[in-house]
Structure formats: C-alpha cells, structure tokens
Amino acid sequence: MRDIGIGIVGGGYMGKAHSVAMAAVGAVFNTALRPRLEMICATTEASAERYRAAYGFQRATADWRLLVADSKVEAVVIASPQETHREIAEAAFALGKPVLCEKPLGATIADSHAMVAAAEAAGAVNMVGFNYIRTPASQFARKLVAEGVIGDLTWFRGEHTEDFDADGSRPATWRNFGAANGTMGDLAPHMINAALALVGPIARLNADIVTVHGNRPGTGGRAPNDDIGQFMCRFANGAMGHLSFSRVAHGRKMGYAYEITGTKGAIRFDQEDQNALWLYLADDPEPIRGFRKILTGPAHPDYLPFCQGPGHGTGYQDQIIIEARDFLEAIAEGRSRWPTFRDGMEVNRIIDAAWASSASGAWVDL
Amino acid sequence: MRDIGIGIVGGGYMGKAHSVAMAAVGAVFNTALRPRLEMICATTEASAERYRAAYGFQRATADWRLLVADSKVEAVVIASPQETHREIAEAAFALGKPVLCEKPLGATIADSHAMVAAAEAAGAVNMVGFNYIRTPASQFARKLVAEGVIGDLTWFRGEHTEDFDADGSRPATWRNFGAANGTMGDLAPHMINAALALVGPIARLNADIVTVHGNRPGTGGRAPNDDIGQFMCRFANGAMGHLSFSRVAHGRKMGYAYEITGTKGAIRFDQEDQNALWLYLADDPEPIRGFRKILTGPAHPDYLPFCQGPGHGTGYQDQIIIEARDFLEAIAEGRSRWPTFRDGMEVNRIIDAAWASSASGAWVDL
C-alpha cells in the first residue's frame, strides 16, 4: 500500500469531481496506490475551508503557492481557471512534482509550449484532463481502430455540441468573453483530443468560426466570443475529416459524438448514450450485416470493477475515477501517461490553426 | 376526369419507378387527373418492348425523338442518362410539352443553363426529380422551418452517405469514371437540393473532394472519380452549414440525413428511419424538454391517403407517387411546381462551385 499526498487547486466543479474520484479510486480499483487528500486551495480562506470539509481534505489554503510547496503534497491537480495553469504547473515542476492539469493546457499556445518545456525539463509526470475519451466505449473504439478492425481510415466526423448558451436573450456573463471561454477555447479541445487519439495527427485544416449571439444584453459594447466552430481536415494518414463544435445546439446536452469509417467497417458513438458503441463490419455476411449496438461491459477496457455486469452503465464521474487511477499509476511508475502535456499542446496548436484559417479563409498546414 | 398521355424516356431503375408511380397515382390520390401510359423508350427495340409489356405502356420505341414528337404523348418524363437530358428536354420544350427530368438536371452547368432557358422560353411546365425531399417527414420539416417554429436558423448539417462503392477491391465500372457519376455528381444533388429547400440559398462555400479508391482493379490507367466530398458554407440568411457526401461510408445504406438548428429549437431527420421526424422545442418546460420522435401520419403534408393511420409508413416508391401527382397537377394548372429546372440549375451551380473550391482551396461566392 502506498499513500500519495494529493493537493488540488480549485474547489469548484472540476475540483469536486477530482476530489470525489480520488476518494473512490482505492476501493474501486483495489489498487495499492492510495491518494491522501492533503490540501485544497480556493480563492478565499472561507471557501477553501468549506471545500475542505465537504470533500474530506486535511488542510485548506487560499494560496496555491503554499499548496504546491507543501512537503506532504506529493502531486498536484490543477482545476483552476485556464489563465492560472501555467504558473502553477511551472511551480510544481520546479519541485519535480507530478501534475494533472485540466484541459485546455494553457490559456495561449505560448503558455502551452512553456508548460510542456517545464514538464520535460523537470522530467516530471504530466497529464491533461480530457475525461470523455476515458469511457470504456471510447477506449474500445481506440483499440478497434488500432488493431485495424475497421481497416484503413477514410473518414472521421466528430462533434462536441451542447446548448447551454443557446438562449440569446440571456445576459452575457464572463463565459461570453475571451477566446479561452468560447466554443473553440472551451468545448473544442475535448473532441480535437478524441480525433487525435482515434485517428492520429492532423496534417492540415480549413476552419470557419462564428458568433451567433452578438447582441446579448449586458455586453456593454464588448464583442462576445464564438458560439459555433467547424473545420474540415486531412489527417496525416490520409483520412478526410470534419469537426464541429457548438454551445448553441438546441437539444444537445452532451453531443460528444463521432463516426469513424475505414475500408473494412465503421464505428459510431454518442456520449449521450455513453454505454453503447456501434460497430459495423463489412466482412459480415450481407444478410446479417448491420451496425452492432455493443453495450460496454467487463469485456471492454476500463470497465469499472464495481460494474460487475455489462449494461450497468458508467456515468460522468466514473471517467474521472479512471483518470485518477491513471495519474496515480503514472506517479508510481514515474512515467507520464496519455494524454500528456505534449498531447494537450497539440490540441492547442490545432485550435490556433483553426483561428488562423477562419481569419484567412485558407487551409493551414500543421 | 382528365387523361394525360405520358411518355417515359428510359426503362431502367428510374423509368420503372416512374411507370409504377404513374399507374398508381389515380387510385392513391383519387385525383381526376389520370396519366395514360402512352409510350416508353429504351436503347433497343427489344428492351423497349420488354419494358412496355412489364410496365403497361401502349407503345414502345428505341427513338426518343419519336416519343417526344408523338401527338398522344402530352408530357415527357426523362429517366435516361444525364448526357441525354438536355437534348430531350429541348426537343420537348420546342413542342411546348411539359417535362419532368430526373436529377441532376444537366450533365454540365452549361447544359443546365440551356435547359432552363429552353423551358422558360417555351413557358412549359418543368420539374426536376429530387424524390427524397418528398417524404411527409421532410415536407413537414420545411413547413416547421417556414413557419418559424424553430426560430432563426443558425446551423444546418446534411449528409448523403451510402456504401455501395466501399469495397475498393471491386473492379471499376462506368460508375467510377466521369464527374457526373461520382459522389459529387450523382449523390450530392439530393442533399444540396434539401439544404436549399430547408434553409434557403447558399451564399458561399469551401469544399474538399477526394477519391478514396484510386487503385481499383480494371481502371486501365484512368483516374477514378470522387468517393467523398464535403463543404462548409454560409447561407444567405447567415446560418452556418456543412454538407458531406460519400459512397464509401460503410454501414450507411440511405444516409440522407440532416439536422437544422434555430434560435428556438432543432429538427433532425434520417432517411433510414424515414417515418420519423425529431423536433426539439426550446420553449417546452425544462423537465419535459427533449427531442420528440414524431411518426408521420395524416396530420402531415403528403401523407399518402392509403396510409390511413400514422405509423403505417411510407417507402421509396411512395415518394415517386407524390412526385407524379405534383407533375400531373402542374400540367393541369399550367404552372411549374417546385423543384423546377431553375431549382435544379441552382444545385448544379453549387456543385460547380464545390469543384472550384476544392481545386483552389479557397472560399467561393455564389
């Protein structure tokens, strides 16, 4: 049994998700690695103390530098706003401490570059928190593709669509300003990461990005950020692709969905029905050929041990528990696991290229 | 009761579909307009005679000029290869005869222009055979959009994907050569027509088109035509769009599918489940808000009269029967009905722009 002291920066939505995951990972995976909830950091002492009590941490602080420097904090989870990622990560790496950083990696491509450099210079374990890709269904999709089950890839279409900002009469909030909080900055990273994981590197792309609700009440003259983005692309392996992102897609709640076509079959997935993976095999005899609706179960990667039978279903939080386990194992092995900071930087690089393409109207090589 | 003598050029797949539709339209719609199957034309006298007997025509011919000129043939259906469309249509219009021409209108944009000019100069009834858009579900989608039920449109995504050419080891046939027979020439028109009908004119687009199976056996050194095409676009009303087309999409048999998002809701449709239209209304109370799966029935446009109850279902052929009725009514009224030759030309114009954009890598204005 090995205890690992964990410090989490940020007590909001993702901070809570990581705290709950860390508390559960031991029992769920029966691993000898045990996170110890050492310290949590929030913006004020009061809120930090509130999170501490609620999530079961030993100590609280309003100063992330104290947390990073604390000798009992052996690893740091960054769940604070994007703008803070770089500084915190650099401080942790300076001490050689492992870091799990929420996506997107840096607030700018420069930040991301610096973070990768710091991690690699320190030789420290580093991971980025792209959680949706961790469902058993998506992990199985990766495996099927990697094993060539659907042949050479010819087409990928992915989307991440939600509708939380579809009501244009809702007054603007902080979410409506700043590139980092727009659709390309906030939603796109998940599906771009999925595309890279499932298909491989993107060679070039051509993007179009738009603000749908430019006249929200309360903008005070400022231009709101982007609501919808899309790009056509070619992957390095020759496959053609299309990715689209929206936060104004009425009816879509978790439209993290993709289809992958190859020369021998096809795969389809939609996170709104996250326990099912659809697989079409061209070699099946024609009369009984059709998409198979595979319900994930013990036969699939990372199906949680307490989900004894297939069909029990995994939820949002289960993805974070898997992520927590991977981070702990990476720490124990002293070797970063996918997706690393470098993977996260690649996502930033693609978003940057999309912005450039949308501005110029031309294809951009990566 | 008014008899209308019909001549059909082409006895193959679409010729048969139109013949069966014409034979059924009277009983189905109990209309006073009755098609009289006067003459059918095929490439040889023998095949024409075979079709005549099979489909119930009075006479057969291997010369389309005879058919067009025949005094008892009052209206002409063109179901022959694209290359022949222009000449036949021009001959019919020269005699003032109404024409229903299979899509795509002309083999080239020049042909399409000439056909529109001929039709309009003659003042003759003219229609193009885009059949899929005629399902009760798609007609209802048009109505919902037109009535503003889903608000101002912000996004359209359409695809027409099939997999009949997905096997790259199958030797090349005539289908694999010539732009008219490729994915953009043959499959794309249907969904482009749907986009125009559902959303309105396209203002500009940016396309990418590819041949996946460039090395089929039996190409004899010739370059096969395109397998997949896609384009991003902006509609004149400001909505963003994406259309994609494929004949190598394993698992897709009739992937004529679209999603339309507006400021007040969304619509989804897939021809593989052609009796259902999915509608999301943002104004529904949140706890009971969700996509409604509406099964088409008597409450929807063009639900066939012999489909007494909802859920009975319409099939491929039913679309052609509706088309036949529309053509007969247009003849009786002396006024062309949507989609006219001009609508068909617009589709050709968009395909042309897509080719140009794919070649240049730049946006093309329409």
Added chain:
Amino acid sequence: MRDIGIGIVGGGYMGKAHSVAMAAVGAVFNTALRPRLEMICATTEASAERYRAAYGFQRATADWRLLVADSKVEAVVIASPQETHREIAEAAFALGKPVLCEKPLGATIADSHAMVAAAEAAGAVNMVGFNYIRTPASQFARKLVAEGVIGDLTWFRGEHTEDFDADGSRPATWRNFGAANGTMGDLAPHMINAALALVGPIARLNADIVTVHGNRPGTGGRAPNDDIGQFMCRFANGAMGHLSFSRVAHGRKMGYAYEITGTKGAIRFDQEDQNALWLYLADDPEPIRGFRKILTGPAHPDYLPFCQGPGHGTGYQDQIIIEARDFLEAIAEGRSRWPTFRDGMEVNRIIDAAWASSASGAWVDL
C-alpha cells in the same frame, strides 16, 4: 403473359389498398401474371361507380353475387366487413374460384370452420390477408428462426398496440360495439398470426381482456367492446410466450412489435421502424457482441425489385403488393399459399380460447 380477372368486394380502405397493389404488381415484379381489374363491388351503385373510376376497374356493382358469378372474374378478393366473409367465400368456392380474404377469416369460429371446409371441399386456392408479416424484415426473421440461427426458441413476446381509440371522451362509433370490432377481434389477429408464423403452434394460453373506456359518450346503454387484451402462452415447442394488444396505447401508432429469444441469440422488430431487423448472435466474440441493426435490402426475402439498394425502405402499400403477387402465383400454380384459410382459422381459434380463458380465469388448451 397471363391475364387474371380480379373482382374485389369492398371499396373502402382495404379495397383500395388491394386495387392499387393489383395495378402495380406487374411492373414491380415483372411477372408474366397480370391482374385485370374486372369488377368492384360496394354497398351502393353510386359508391361502386366512384371506386371503379378511381381505381381503374372495368365494371362496378352493388351486388357481390353478380361479381362472384361474373365469368370474367376469375378470382375474388374479399375486403368487405367480417360478417359478410363467409357467404361471399362460399359462393366463390362453389364456382371453384380462388379467394383472398381479409383478416380475420370469419366473424365467428363457426364461420371460419365453414370457410375452411368450403375451400378444401372445392380444392380452390385460398389465402388470408395478414399483411404486416410480409415485410422483408419479418420474412427474414422467419427465415432466421427456421434455419436455427438463434437456436431453440425459449421466449416470444409480441404486441400490436395503437392509440386510435385512446381518447375516452370521443363518442362511441360502430367500432366500439361487437366483439369483431374490438381489440381482440380486430387488432389481435395480426400479431397472433405473426406468433404462429415465427414460433409455431400455441399449445395453451391464459388471457385477460378489458374494456378501459366503458363510459364513452353515446353508448346509449350498450357495453362497449374491449380495449386491451393480453395472454401468456406456451408454444408446442416449449417456448414461453406473451402477446398483448391495445388500441388505447398512447404514443403507439403501429406498435406491431416482437422479440424472439432462442438458445443461440435473439431477434427484435418493431413495425414503426419497419426497415430494420435487430439480430443478436450469442456466438459472436464477447467484445463485439451486440444487437445488429440490419437494414433490409436486396439480400432479404421479398425486398421489392424497385428498391434497388438497401435502405430505400418499404412502406405499408409494399406489403400489399407482395400479397397480390403471392395470390396471383398461387392461382397460377393452383396451390394455396401461406397464410391459408386454415391458418386464418387457427388465429380465430386462439382468439376464441383467449375469450374463454379471460372469462374463466383458467388456462385453456388448444
């Protein structure tokens, strides 16, 4: 080419469906057998003449005896109310003429017995019009079961549910009185026939039948007929079963649906998505095991020839065209095809047993 003179008794919904089907069957199947629409019979001379003109018959009559006796009427389709089936069929058989009779066979079990006896005594071709079972999907399901693809059957669940009578405030009509017009008399026969076709003979059953809307306005003191019925059963092959029927099932438009489980797999079908058959094969490797959604196409039985590709879809009317072809071929061969009057009588026998069981509360052997 062989012409067969057809007389249809009844010009309403099913009379029209059969007329349209007969007019289409030649072209669709390119068969040498050609129905000739000789005479149609309706309750008044005026309505008969109206139907004649609408459907394309040569002659009309208000006297079914004239139709049956007419020398040019070589075969009779009975699409009139149940109460009239027996008399018409007996008259036709007395002349040795083939009969296609709409379901259910007789208005009473005695009528059905008499009709079977008359048909068999005459040695005349006889068929019952259970149309839904004729979709390519259901014909393929029969084939899969017959070939043992899903092993020995262990369970069958079928339902036929609609909601046309779900509104209890709607005043009573003729449909609300008389056992023949209730749910067991009118809806149940379709799914019972399906159960027999898919699984085999029923050995015993235990039923419960109920009137939900006993107080409709306008009943005038009469007790309305049944709205919901169900029975548990055991098939002769040992499989356990359950069938249910409803005309008050809100949301169901054509809920003709079944699931069949065997020792090696399972099949699911729902007529509301009539182009898909779901097949689960227990021998598939576990990670890629799941229900396959098979879209019917040319590889399946009775997929209509004008539906060139899979996914084109079949509709309600297509089933009747297949039925028409089967009837014509049966006439040409001089041999009845499934389902025969004897099959129809078996359905009546089961409905009778269900009524008896519901009354006694006990199992009834068949």
Added chain:
Amino acid sequence: MRDIGIGIVGGGYMGKAHSVAMAAVGAVFNTALRPRLEMICATTEASAERYRAAYGFQRATADWRLLVADSKVEAVVIASPQETHREIAEAAFALGKPVLCEKPLGATIADSHAMVAAAEAAGAVNMVGFNYIRTPASQFARKLVAEGVIGDLTWFRGEHTEDFDADGSRPATWRNFGAANGTMGDLAPHMINAALALVGPIARLNADIVTVHGNRPGTGGRAPNDDIGQFMCRFANGAMGHLSFSRVAHGRKMGYAYEITGTKGAIRFDQEDQNALWLYLADDPEPIRGFRKILTGPAHPDYLPFCQGPGHGTGYQDQIIIEARDFLEAIAEGRSRWPTFRDGMEVNRIIDAAWASSASGAWVDL
C-alpha cells in the same frame, strides 16, 4: 457536521458498492451528515481484512455479531446472502440500530414478516436496497405519474431481463439452485418494486414460471431453479399489468425496462439507456405529438450535484450514492424512508403469490 459510524456486513459486490458510496456521499451532496467507515465483516478474517484495507474501513471482523454489537457502529448495512438477512437485522433492531438491507428482504415470506415486525417493534429506521429505481429518470417517472401528467393509468408493462445465464452448456453453480437464487427470487424483486412504486398496489396476479436449462452439466441430479417468469396482473387502481423476468434473454444486459400508459399520455424507460426518459403527452397538438426523449439533468430529481449539466450521465454507482444519502438522512431524521422493510415485504408477498399461481394455474388475490 454529524458523523455516523457505519458497519457493513458483506464485502463482495454489493458490500463494495455500498462502501464506495458511503465514501463519496459527503463530497457529492455536501451534506453535513458524514458516514464513518467503522467496520466491515466478511466470511473469514483474511477476506475481511482485505476488504477493510481496500475500502478504507477502520476495523474488520469475521463475526457479524461483533459488528452489530460494536458501540461505534451506529448503523448497519446488510449486504450478505439472503439467508442471513433476518438474523442480522433482528440483532441490529434489538439494539435499536438503523438497518439498510439489500433486496430481497427475507429469504422466505416468514423471514420478511419477522423482519418487518422486528423493525416496527424497535421503532428503528429500516430501508431495503432497491437501487435501480433511484435513477433520476425513474424518480422523474414516479413524479410525472403522481402528478397525473399521463392521467389515470391503464397499462403497465415491466421487465427485468439479462442474459448472464443464457448459455445452457455452462456447468451449474450455486446460482442454479434454491428459489432465492433463481430469476423470481433474485431478479424479479427489482421490477416488482418498480411496479409498486410507479403504479401502486397489485390486487391480483396470474403467473407462469419455467426452468429453461433443466439439464445443465453438473446438476448432480438436482433440479435447477427458474430461468424465466412472467405474470399478468391487475393493480388496485384498475390498471392492467404484465411483468416478466429472465436471466436467459440473449442480448439483454440490463433490461430493466417499463412502459406506463395512462389516459393522457405514456412513459417509457430502459435502464440500458438510463439517462433518457421517454414521455408522450396526448394533449400536444397532433402534428408535433411524439415521444419526447428527455435526457436527465439538473431539472430532474436526484440528479447528482457533480453532474452539472444535463447529458453528463449517471451510472450504476450513482444510484448507490443516492441510496446512501437517503439512508443517512433517514437516520438523522429518525424516520424510515421508502422503500422500507414493509415495502420489501410486499415484494416478497407478490413473489410468493406468483409461485402459488404458477403452481395452481389460477389467479391469486393479494
């Protein structure tokens, strides 16, 4: 903040699920009630110690009497085999300690009666662990029914079907013997509880129960228990019902599914897609009437707080966390929450009646 010392009897599948849930409930619900994992009991000291370490308990024991009597154990969770439920519960109640007992309540109806009597005599908090009913979707279904949204209920169909025992060539295990381990004893309780929760008391039923694989290898001459069961029923409110249960239903992994029809609408649910509830409202205008696919989210009961947005999805374990919260709150309030032991006994009573009916072939009143 109030600590509550928890003792769990049983460290297997359900013991683990409860342990993980107890560890998470504080952070998830930010409740002031905090479970303290005091002691775990397993069949041997070694396994108990293993579970203790894995799940994070303070102490371990192989003697449940020690656990129940321990002064720091304030509440007991029973997750051991059915045969042991009664004795453990009675011991806990004798000390006035609250009990959460896994379903089904007692191994026999007599045991269940005794357990209810003991709980009520002691005035102690008591709950039964029917977890599936706790999804936001099913809790919302209860609410919709209770509020009359779908009117007076007319029909309920429920099933709990899985396929873990579908392979008849698999040698028999302990699961294949003893009524408590068969389909009626083990699977049926979940859906019977759901029927009672959603529709209300059952007035009478008529059942049929069967062993499909009577000849498994390794039975050693003993008769295996039941594989499939079904019953028709009438609820006290007059609704007609049907419930079925199977562990040999190939293709079904978590076929906990139901449909509820009322005079004003209908509800459908399937645990294999546990984040969606389907609702049909008869009062919607006909053209836009259809089942709404509602994705559960913050607008629904018991949607977990860390699932910020709709569509995030809940999994198996989330149900247990809700159950843990309910148990803790019940303890704090000193008042049992649904489902209580009395609710659990009602389920046992229905299973008993089903066995009796299956044996006699007659309806049984409850």
